[in-house]
Every structure is written in C-alpha cells, then in structure tokens.
Amino acid sequence: MSSNTSSKGPVIVITGTPGTGKSTHAQLLADESPIPLKHINVGEMVKERGLYEVYDEEWQSYTVDEDKLLDELELLVAEGGVILDWHTCEIFPERWPDLVVVLRCDHALLWERLEKRNYALKKIQENNEAEIMQVVLEEARSSYPEEIVVELKSEGMEDLEGNVARLVDWIRAWQGDHTS
Numbered sequence: 001m002s003s004n005t006s007s008k009g010p011v012i013v014i015t016g017t018p019g020t021g022k023s024t025h026a027q028l029l030a031d032e033s034p035i036p037l038k039h040i041n042v043g044e045m046v047k048e049r050g051l052y053e054v055y056d057e058e059w060q061s062y063t064v065d066e067d068k069l070l071d072e073l074e075l076l077v078a079e080g081g082v083i084l085d086w087h088t089c090e091i092f093p094e095r096w097p098d099l100v101v102v103l104r105c106d107h108a109l110l111w112e113r114l115e116k117r118n119y120a121l122k123k124i125q126e127n128n129e130a131e132i133m134q135v136v137l138e139e140a141r142s143s144y145p146e147e148i149v150v151e152l153k154s155e156g157m158e159d160l161e162g163n164v165a166r167l168v169d170w171i172r173a174w175q176g177d178h179t180s
C-alpha cells in the first residue's frame with residue numbers, strides 16, 4: 001500500500017517509451033480529474049533544475065542525478081495529488097505510487113511519432129526496440145505490486161479519451177476510499 005493514504009490526492013505514475021503519449025495523457029487527466037493533480041514532467045524537471053550529471057551528445061540524453069531527483073520529488077510526492085510523467089519508473093520507491101500506468105503503442109506508429117520529433121535515427125531505433133521488447137512494462141511489473149500496474153493502449157484519440165475516462169473513474173474510487 002502507498003504511504004499516501006492520508007494525503008490530499010493519489011500518486012499516479014504515467015510511464016512508457018518516449019512518444020507513447022505520457023504527457024498528452026497526463027495533461028488531459030490533470031484537466032479532467034475530480035481531485036486537483038499536479039502534472040510533473042520529470043524529464044523537463046531534470047533539465048530545468050539541472051538534476052543531471054552530464055548531457056550525452058551522442059544519445060541526445062541526460063544522465064540523471066538520481067539522488068538529487070529523488071530528493072526533489074520526495075517533497076512533491078509527500079503532499080500527494082501528483083502525476084509523475086517519465087519514460088522510466090523503477091527508480092521511484094515502491095511506496096510512492098498508488099497506480100502505475102504503462103502506455104503502449106504499435107511500434108510502426110511510434111516510429112512515425114518519433115520521426116516527427118526529429119529524433120536521430122539511432123534514438124528512434126533504440127526506442128522502437130524498447131517498445132517491441134516491452135522494456136518499460138517489465139520494469140514496472142518488477143518494481144511494483146501487480147495490482148497497481150495497468151497497461152493501456154495509446155494509439156488513437158479513442159484510446160486517449162477512453163484511458164482518461166477510466167483513470168478519472170479510478171480517481172473517484174480512490175477518493176471514496178480515502179474520505180471518512
């Protein structure tokens with residue numbers, strides 16, 4: 001069980017390979033949630049607050065300073081009512097999330113989305129392969145209890161709307177369980 005049972009809102013992790021739709025889902029969920037939720041784009045936070053050790057030019061990515069990042073996030077998570085949006089989740093302590101959503105996307109569609117972002121070919125290939133091998137899903141399953149990990153398809157607008165409606169229902173149920 002999460003440590004956030006008495007807090008003002010649940011802690012929801014939205015994870016998945018880059019391009020699967022995490023930020024799109026997190027933003028819509030924050031807009032539609034019956035409880036105010038703060039959308040934390042962890043990748044942006046790492047960049048803005050300098051929570052990294054080096055920037056790797058070759059892979060166009062940051063090597064995150066995990067201790068610093070966890071210290072910053074701990075304060076936000078302790079308050080509750082947050083969506084943690086990141087392409088990896090295993091560094092978040094098991095006690096943090098009430099729900100871990102893993103978004104999935106057909107790899108050919110994902111390739112197109114990442115091309116539109118002008119990612120280098122090598123980075124597109126790496127992410128494409130990670131999606132095929134369901135790396136993030138396995139990571140989530142090995143880091144958190146089975147019952148809080150949910151795999152959702154994110155290929156079209158109907159998926160997005162259906163997923164967010166389902167998550168809003170989950171938040172209402174959470175609210176019911178945590179209101180005395």
Ligand SMILES: Nc1ncnc2c1ncn2[C@@H]1O[C@H](COP(=O)(O)OP(=O)(O)O)[C@@H](O)[C@H]1O
Pocket residue numbers: 016017018019020021022023024025113153154155156157158159160
């Ligand atoms: N379910 C979906 N249906 C249609 N387009 C989507 C869906 N999910 C994401 N997209 C599109 O794919 C791109 C990547 O989405 P984004 O939310 O930025 O992914 P992530 O945060 O996982 O990197 C965006 O252009 C977004 O509009």
